[in-house]
Amino acid sequence: MNFMLKSAGLGGRRIASMAAAAGMLLAGAGAASATTVVKWLHLELDPKYVAAWEDIVKKYEAQHPDVDIQMQFLENEAFKAKLPTLLQSDDVPDFFFSWGGGVLKQQSETGALQDVTAALDADGGKLRSAYSPASVSGLTFDGKTWAIPYKVGLVSFFYNKELFAKAGVKAEDIKNWADFLDTVKKIKAAGIVPIAGGGGEKWPIHFYWSYLVMREGGQKVFEAAKTGQGEGFLDPAIIKAGDDLAELGKLEPFQPGYLGSTWPQALGVFGDGKAAIILGFENTEANQRKNAGDGKGLAPDNIGRFAFPAVDGGAGKPTDTLGGLNGWAVTKKASKEAIDFLAFLTSADNERAMAKAGMLLPVAVGAGDGVTNPLLAESAKQLAGSTWHQNYFDQDLGAAVGRVVNDVSVEIVSGQMNSKDGAQMIQDAFELEQ
Amino acid sequence: MANISVPSITTAARPARKAANSRSSVAHDRLTVLLIFLPPALLLFTLFVIMPMGEAAWYSLYKWNGYGTPTEFIALRNFQVLFRNAAFTQALVNNGLIIVISICIQVPLAIWLATMLAHRIPGVVGYRLIFFLPYVLADVAAGLIWRFVYDGDYGLFAAVSNFFGFANPYVLADKDVAIYAVLGVIVWKYFGFHMMLFIAGLQSVDKSVLEAAEIDGATGWQKFRYVTLPLLGSTLRLSIFFAVVGSLQLFDMIMPLTGGGPSNSTQTMVTFLYTYGVMRMQVGLGSAVGVVLFVICVTLAFGYKRIFMRHD
Numbered sequence: 116m117n118f119m120l121k122s123a124g125l126g127g128r129r130i131a132s133m134a135a136a137a138g139m140l141l142a143g144a145g146a147a148s149a150t151t152v153v154k155w156l157h158l159e160l161d162p163k164y165v166a167a168w169e170d171i172v173k174k175y176e177a178q179h180p181d182v183d184i185q186m187q188f189l190e191n192e193a194f195k196a197k198l199p200t201l202l203q204s205d206d207v208p209d210f211f212f213s214w215g216g217g218v219l220k221q222q223s224e225t226g227a228l229q230d231v232t233a234a235l236d237a238d239g240g241k242l243r244s245a246y247s248p249a250s251v252s253g254l255t256f257d258g259k260t261w262a263i264p265y266k267v268g269l270v271s272f273f274y275n276k277e278l279f280a281k282a283g284v285k286a287e288d289i290k291n292w293a294d295f296l297d298t299v300k301k302i303k304a305a306g307i308v309p310i311a312g313g314g315g316e317k318w319p320i321h322f323y324w325s326y327l328v329m330r331e332g333g334q335k336v337f338e339a340a341k342t343g344q345g346e347g348f349l350d351p352a353i354i355k356a357g358d359d360l361a362e363l364g365k366l367e368p369f370q371p372g373y374l375g376s377t378w379p380q381a382l383g384v385f386g387d388g389k390a391a392i393i394l395g396f397e398n399t400e401a402n403q404r405k406n407a408g409d410g411k412g413l414a415p416d417n418i419g420r421f422a423f424p425a426v427d428g429g430a431g432k433p434t435d436t437l438g439g440l441n442g443w444a445v446t447k448k449a450s451k452e453a454i455d456f457l458a459f460l461t462s463a464d465n466e467r468a469m470a471k472a473g474m475l476l477p478v479a480v481g482a483g484d485g486v487t488n489p490l491l492a493e494s495a496k497q498l499a500g501s502t503w504h505q506n507y508f509d510q511d512l513g514a515a516v517g518r519v520v521n522d523v524s525v526e527i528v529s530g531q532m533n534s535k536d537g538a539q540m541i542q543d544a545f546e547l548e549q
Numbered sequence: 550m551a552n553i554s555v556p557s558i559t560t561a562a563r564p565a566r567k568a569a570n571s572r573s574s575v576a577h578d579r580l581t582v583l584l585i586f587l588p589p590a591l592l593l594f595t596l597f598v599i600m601p602m603g604e605a606a607w608y609s610l611y612k613w614n615g616y617g618t619p620t621e622f623i624a625l626r627n628f629q630v631l632f633r634n635a636a637f638t639q640a641l642v643n644n645g646l647i648i649v650i651s652i653c654i655q656v657p658l659a660i661w662l663a664t665m666l667a668h669r670i671p672g673v674v675g676y677r678l679i680f681f682l683p684y685v686l687a688d689v690a691a692g693l694i695w696r697f698v699y700d701g702d703y704g705l706f707a708a709v710s711n712f713f714g715f716a717n718p719y720v721l722a723d724k725d726v727a728i729y730a731v732l733g734v735i736v737w738k739y740f741g742f743h744m745m746l747f748i749a750g751l752q753s754v755d756k757s758v759l760e761a762a763e764i765d766g767a768t769g770w771q772k773f774r775y776v777t778l779p780l781l782g783s784t785l786r787l788s789i790f791f792a793v794v795g796s797l798q799l800f801d802m803i804m805p806l807t808g809g810g811p812s813n814s815t816q817t818m819v820t821f822l823y824t825y826g827v828m829r830m831q832v833g834l835g836s837a838v839g840v841v842l843f844v845i846c847v848t849l850a851f852g853y854k855r856i857f858m859r860h861d
Contacts, residue, residue, distance in 0.1 A: 192828070196827050196828055199614070199615040199616055199830065200615070202616075203617075221614065221616070221830075224616075225617055226617075227616065314722070314811070315722070315808065315810060315811070317810075371717060371722075372701040372702070372719025372721075372722040373722065374719075374722040374723075374810070374811040374812075375701075375719060375727075375810070375811060376722070513830075514614075514828065514829050515614075515829045515830060515831055518824075518828065518829050525811075525812075526812060529811070529812070531724075547630065
């Protein structure tokens with residue numbers, strides 16, 4: 116025993132002295148180069164996109180040899196689950212991906228984030244004027260901006276032109292929700308699966324409910340519900356939207372087994388030509404290619420696009436749009452270099468290059484000409500004419516209420532729940548949050 | 550610890566022939582050992598077991614989204630919300646179902662296979678390995694594999710039912726069927742572990758007792774029912790204990806398989822905790838689930854040990 120203790124002590128001492136030596140070495144190295152480490156947390160899965168970012172990082176580091184940008188990755192769901200803990204730890208990243216909305220607002224209220232208003236206004240508002248005003252205001256709460264704008268998104272319908280021709284339907288004929296339901300019926304009658312849906316992950320279905328609420332109720336009704344005024348989520352227009360969705364669900368428009376499908380699987384179904392329509396993001400063309408069984412997917416000229424149709428008698432305008440606004444939220448202790456790099460990342464030149472690669476719709480002023488992909492350009496055009504751009508409901512309403520919206524959307528479309536009960540469930544979750 | 554304390558006690562008890570300082574040095578040694586070995590264990594146990602338990606109980610009384618410190622005291626409202634939540638009730642039912650299936654199907658299956666594989670017959674090691682293999686597999690990996698197997702378009706299930714001329718089955722997307730699909734995977738995954746327990750139990754059964762029964766003219770079933778099974782009693786009780794506790798904590802296999810869906814039909818208490826507590830940033834509610842789960846586990850574990858495992 117004593118022997119063991121002694122040897123352990125000896126070992127300990129040796130280790131300690133080695134550690135001290137190593138520590139001195141490290142300290143020496145640090146003092147020599149004095150690099151600022153900037154940690155960038157993202158959730159991008161596409162290696163092409165990450166490679167594009169890495170190029171930008173290399174360029175920046177070449178210009179700023181004293182800055183070391185380190186990219187860290189977390190998978191989407193893991194990212195959302197881990198972030199609160201991460202933000203309160205010592206290992207906090209300098210900036211991370213944000214969908215804006217209620218989640219960003221919640222984070223800003225905890226004091227974990229840096230208010231970037233001053234940085235935007237420095238040098239006579241040099242940085243602020245670099246972005247479209249709507250993108251900055253979308254990330255601003257009570258006069259303070261909490262993230263550097265990165266990209267805008269738009270949710271709209273994409274369709275397989277070949278399958279539409281086979282079913283004898285035309286996208287141009289879809290003017291309102293009734294037309295859309297009619298189209299779905301015709302496609303189904305032709306023996307083709309009308310819509311690819313990712314019911315397993317729920318949020319792909321909540322786009323339908325969201326758009327219908329926007330079309331039925333318009334901005335006024337949704338803003339009232341979000342702020343707890345009037346009848347909230349029990350507004351007749353919102354319940355009507357749920358009924359519209361149930362009507363679609365009754366047609367059984369989705370691929371068999373859609374309730375277990377993930378979003379990549381749904382994209383794959385569309386990319387393999389097994390369903391005619393998908394309600395997806397602006398970069399659906401690239402996404403379907405990546406998830407198609409053969410890795411090629413549908414040819415770009417076989418894909419068409421149309422906006423979510425109007426609803427007859429609804430208060431919303433057909434030009435109102437649903438989609439994302441993404442930014443990079445900067446954490447409390449982040450260095451000046453972090454913001455400087457973000458300005459570089461989202462500069463007109465880099466945003467133009469990323470738009471050209473089909474990665475995003477830019478928010479940087481003067482980068483719009485980078486959108487050369489015809490489908491992306493169509494989305495950009497619709498966004499430019501947007502009368503009200505609404506963030507994704509599940510982000511805008513915060514995690515607790517947003518996830519209930521996702522649940523309810525799937526329950527309604529699969530006929531498990533009627534619209535009124537669904538609205539009540541959302542209202543309950545909303546009241547619980549207050 | 551035992552090795553160290555024994556000599557020191559005898560030294561201390563011996564008449565003080567040696568100088569007093571030797572005795573104090575022994576006491577000193579014991580104290581050193583105590584000071585060196587006890588604090589780490591005590592610290593780790595407090596840090597990772599006692600404190601989180603206390604914290605969960607404390608958080609469960611607050612409405613808290615995980616940021617900063619909880620300030621909004623709401624007493625037992627989280628528990629009220631919890632027991633009104635249909636998904637949580639479903640999770641409780643599912644946990645019960647998993648326990649029942651484990652006891653009624655998994656354990657008998659394991660005993661049956663064990664009685665066949667406990668003997669020294671050729672190829673027995675190979676069979677044991679095959680049946681034990683699913684248990685060695687990581688839960689998440691098993692879940693992912695079975696997700697592919699159940700896939701209604703490309704999976705093994707689809708291929709088999711196409712062969713027999715049935716329509717493609719989408720078992721994981723059907724809320725009435727999904728839980729049975731999950732139960733199937735659970736039985737497949739864990740019966741090997743129980744089988745191994747029983748093989749070990751069977752090997753310790755005295756052969757002469759079985760021979761005596763044979764001489765008395767007992768049939769195969771009678772030998773099993775009146776000799777083997779009673780002698781396996783303690784193993785059986787242990788196996789059921791593991792099955793119950795394991796069922797209550799089931800999580801990692803369900804997440805890749807169904808994620809608790811569709812329509813919460815495959816939710817267990819722990820997946821419910823994750824989806825409703827962690828993913829929705831309702832740490833208070835999540836902690837309340839944790840407290841309920843803890844109470845159920847402790848009650849079951851101690852109750853079971855007291856009632857069934859008293860003599861083991």
